[in-house]
Amino acid sequence: MTSKLVTTDVLVIGGGLAGERCAIEAATAGHEALILSLVPPRRSHSCAAQGGMQASLANCVKAEGDSPTVHFLDTVRGSDWGADQEVANIFAEEAPVAVRELAHYGVPWSRVRGGKNHYFIKGEEVDIDEPLENDGLIGQRDFGGTAKWRACYAAAGTGHAALYAVDSEVVRLGIEVRDRVEAVALIHDGSRCLGAVARCLRTGAHFAVMAKATVIATGGYGRIYGQYTTNATINEGTGASIALDTGIVPLGNMEAVQFHPTALSPSGILVTEGCRGDGGYLLDKNLERFMVEREPQKQELASRDVVSRHMAEVMRGGDGVESPYGPHLWLDIRHLGEEHLRTKLLEVWDICRDFVGRNPAEELIPVRPTQHYSMGGVRVNKDGQAYGLGGLFAVGEAACWDMHGFNRLGGNSLAETLVSGRIVGRRVAEYVSGYELRADTGIALDALKAAEQRAAAWLARSGNGPSVYEIRDAMGETMMHKVGIFRTGEELTEAVAELGQLLDDCDNAVLRSKDPGLNPELAFAMRLRGMLRLAMTVAKGALARTESRGAHFRTDFPVRNDSDWLNRTLVRWGMDEGMPTFSYESTGLIDLPPGHRGYGSDERIEMTTTLDDYNKNVLADQIRHGRLDSDEEMGSRLRRGAWKTATG
Amino acid sequence: MSETTRQLRFEIFRYNPEDADSEPHTDVFELEETPFMTLYIALNQIREKFDPGLQFDFACRSAICGSCAMMVNGRPALACRTLTSDLPDKICLYPLPVFKLIGDLSVDTGTWFRAMVERTEAWIHERLPFDPDATEERMSDDIAAAIYENDRCIECGCCVAACGAANIDSAFLAGAGLNRIARFQMDPRDQRTDADWFEVLASEQGVFACIGMMACEDVCPKELPLLDVYGYLRRKSLATALSSREK
Ligand SMILES: Cc1cc2nc3c(=O)[nH]c(=O)nc-3n(C[C@H](O)[C@H](O)[C@H](O)COP(=O)(O)OP(=O)(O)OC[C@H]3O[C@@H](n4cnc5c(N)ncnc54)[C@H](O)[C@@H]3O)c2cc1C
Numbered sequence A: 001m002t003s004k005l006v007t008t009d010v011l012v013i014g015g016g017l018a019g020e021r022c023a024i025e026a027a028t029a030g031h032e033a034l035i036l037s038l039v040p041p042r043r044s045h046s047c048a049a050q051g052g053m054q055a056s057l058a059n060c061v062k063a064e065g066d067s068p069t070v071h072f073l074d075t076v077r078g079s080d081w082g083a084d085q086e087v088a089n090i091f092a093e094e095a096p097v098a099v100r101e102l103a104h105y106g107v108p109w110s111r112v113r114g115g116k117n118h119y120f121i122k123g124e125e126v127d128i129d130e131p132l133e134n135d136g137l138i139g140q141r142d143f144g145g146t147a148k149w150r151a152c153y154a155a156a157g158t159g160h161a162a163l164y165a166v167d168s169e170v171v172r173l174g175i176e177v178r179d180r181v182e183a184v185a186l187i188h189d190g191s192r193c194l195g196a197v198a199r200c201l202r203t204g205a206h207f208a209v210m211a212k213a214t215v216i217a218t219g220g221y222g223r224i225y226g227q228y229t230t231n232a233t234i235n236e237g238t239g240a241s242i243a244l245d246t247g248i249v250p251l252g253n254m255e256a257v258q259f260h261p262t263a264l265s266p267s268g269i270l271v272t273e274g275c276r277g278d279g280g281y282l283l284d285k286n287l288e289r290f291m292v293e294r295e296p297q298k299q300e301l302a303s304r305d306v307v308s309r310h311m312a313e314v315m316r317g318g319d320g321v322e323s324p325y326g327p328h329l330w331l332d333i334r335h336l337g338e339e340h341l342r343t344k345l346l347e348v349w350d351i352c353r354d355f356v357g358r359n360p361a362e363e364l365i366p367v368r369p370t371q372h373y374s375m376g377g378v379r380v381n382k383d384g385q386a387y388g389l390g391g392l393f394a395v396g397e398a399a400c401w402d403m404h405g406f407n408r409l410g411g412n413s414l415a416e417t418l419v420s421g422r423i424v425g426r427r428v429a430e431y432v433s434g435y436e437l438r439a440d441t442g443i444a445l446d447a448l449k450a451a452e453q454r455a456a457a458w459l460a461r462s463g464n465g466p467s468v469y470e471i472r473d474a475m476g477e478t479m480m481h482k483v484g485i486f487r488t489g490e491e492l493t494e495a496v497a498e499l500g501q502l503l504d505d506c507d508n509a510v511l512r513s514k515d516p517g518l519n520p521e522l523a524f525a526m527r528l529r530g531m532l533r534l535a536m537t538v539a540k541g542a543l544a545r546t547e548s549r550g551a552h553f554r555t556d557f558p559v560r561n562d563s564d565w566l567n568r569t570l571v572r573w574g575m576d577e578g579m580p581t582f583s584y585e586s587t588g589l590i591d592l593p594p595g596h597r598g599y600g601s602d603e604r605i606e607m608t609t610t611l612d613d614y615n616k617n618v619l620a621d622q623i624r625h626g627r628l629d630s631d632e633e634m635g636s637r638l639r640r641g642a643w644k645t646a647t648g
Numbered sequence B: 001m002s003e004t005t006r007q008l009r010f011e012i013f014r015y016n017p018e019d020a021d022s023e024p025h026t027d028v029f030e031l032e033e034t035p036f037m038t039l040y041i042a043l044n045q046i047r048e049k050f051d052p053g054l055q056f057d058f059a060c061r062s063a064i065c066g067s068c069a070m071m072v073n074g075r076p077a078l079a080c081r082t083l084t085s086d087l088p089d090k091i092c093l094y095p096l097p098v099f100k101l102i103g104d105l106s107v108d109t110g111t112w113f114r115a116m117v118e119r120t121e122a123w124i125h126e127r128l129p130f131d132p133d134a135t136e137e138r139m140s141d142d143i144a145a146a147i148y149e150n151d152r153c154i155e156c157g158c159c160v161a162a163c164g165a166a167n168i169d170s171a172f173l174a175g176a177g178l179n180r181i182a183r184f185q186m187d188p189r190d191q192r193t194d195a196d197w198f199e200v201l202a203s204e205q206g207v208f209a210c211i212g213m214m215a216c217e218d219v220c221p222k223e224l225p226l227l228d229v230y231g232y233l234r235r236k237s238l239a240t241a242l243s244s245r246e247k
């Protein structure tokens, strides 16, 4: 039997790449760490990442001239100037170290083959001589929105290889992992986080974990889009939810939701951007390449938000391929040849065979844009320390650290999990050193009791209210169709009303299964309210933001507005409050002035203040919004003006 | 369309070991087949329409996370990528044997695989401390590709469930465990010698406990070359045994 009260130094909620890398850092510094996970860690969604991990190693010819500075430029442009530029710089500088560290842990990265290599670039077949002196170094492939080839990869199983290597390190260090355990509430005293209440999914028993530091590493919340997501069924945003429940910790930029251009239609299973990186095309129903005309410069390899919008327009214009599940387009990778597909894109080969019964060397792949990545999340400072609650940290997709702003570049997320896992892990280790565990068991036991009561209340409710699954499906339809790729004030207003209704329905929903222990319906019901609340913050945030930036596109406000909206949305919503409260903080210190991304629209409303004036206020403004002190002062890792010398 | 629609009959094992009143039995459910229906879709429909207590595991639903293996008409398979169109009208679903049952179709593969990783010490041994400023060590792309080939195991447990020896002794390393050993043995970064490996390989749960039915390779959803792995490890172990005798 698990005891009702467990103590540890560092509680890590989530056993994906970000959480595990963070736990490794804490354990290596001599602290006790405990990882909780819904599933055995290797089954976390990180394992599904396919195409690659961005780091400017510059080992192949098409990567020549790449550097952290060029990577920084691509990331900020990709974010549509929504990123915190200091964080983007830290990230770009440390990504190469993270890739090499994975090699050290054992990841079998694909390597450069010196001599003649055959590639497909923008529709042309090209032979390139890779210098012999680079033979055997870690190789790179092309991805969307980047000036250079930068994505390091292990075939199309990059996330799998990375997660297995990192989890082996966790096992080697003897870090305790409890799987099939879900954190359901944070324990805090209003200024400090003291741990979390957890529920065992095998037995239904709750217990409290008291920790000196707590890390949220729970990944994305794609499942608020119902079935219209590439994410695993376990990506239900519970980490962001329990932070929101505190009413103290804000979530950042929840309206920034990424749609990936190429998910299989209709299952939503992802086909990696590496397909287009390696030379694949998008075709309409007439088998024409529409991206060449629409984006002459980057073609299929513009950033995801831009490509997804072009695809949606093509389908709206009647050039999609009709199917019983709605229109789709084609991904064509036939010309890459069977050998390439069965080595460098092996996982794509398998997915096509298993889920649509197609041979991609001979047949086209039906794809359409689908929810893929959550740029928003628990708002943290550059150390990963959450706003508002000392001792609470967040890392990985669950966090809004914020290097992605309003659009993440492909391959930047795996790199983020490992870079931020190292950095935040180090900060967590420092934080807990010399910190005495406050055995404030009263607060913990109250939180525990409250969680038990929530479960009991679900079981006690009777009558013939709606089922939790109906509510989930309705949420997915609302989110995809009214808070999707193209947004309008009218549809968003409807979405807010519909989600409000679903929140009411959730209060009346009735469970069919009354088992207090092993009960999948109860486990889901306990997440549903939190998912609806997250969905509401996305819809309301999108309604309030009357501009278009990155993945957030308002057809009624189609232009980026740096005069009024060069800021980050923050939302707080205590459990007992009727509606969320929004506020807007400065994006961060700006070094690279807002400009054209190099793809997509070049129209925008310019800033009206000078950069100096903007930058002067950032620190005070963020502190006012709840930012806690970072170890080093703000701006210490911004390399001011470095981008001026970059060739990207 | 409708005249070609099949009515599928699912016979599903039920038992909750946590519940003293629960007895192992099977329940029957009927569903209308839809195009591209996988067992992931079918099982969720059954749970949502008929029996919300039905226990099973899915996460990625794309055959990469290894959560969803179960016995499908007597054969271990990943449920998420099994199309009902490849099955007869009658579909029997049982949990994987060997692993501890959590409930219905859900088993505890996590504990088994963590123990396997601990026993095989599935990490690179005796490396120098990581130097963040150094360029990576070189490796030929062919070797990287060969390691990757064996690194692809998703720990779903199909090979373990199909293994005659593992069904007798659940601690037998089975296809997945032996494959993991081969993966590290061929990795030039790992400093373990053949003699180091011999201890695990020649143990009672090692390569010689295999009774040679080789069902593991047949059922592996990732088509890992388990037969080659097994041959390679046997040859290596025999060579190690012989050379130590000669000394
Ligand atoms: C199909 C797909 C392909 C992708 N491909 C790429 C790619 O090629 N390159 C790239 O850079 N990015 C890619 N991404 C994105 C990237 O994989 C993810 O953003 C990243 O892996 C997230 O890692 P994480 O550690 O933050 O979270 P995850 O790996 O999602 O882990 C979350 C963990 O939290 C646990 N958890 C969740 N809630 C709770 C709770 N309440 N209590 C306890 N535990 C909890 C889960 O069990 C899990 O262990 C891809 C994403 C998808 C969906």
Ligand code: FES
Pocket (backbone or CB within 6 Å): B057, B058, B059, B060, B061, B062, B063, B064, B065, B066, B067, B068, B069, B078, B079, B080, B081
């Ligand atoms: S659900 Fe991940 S392998 Fe089937």
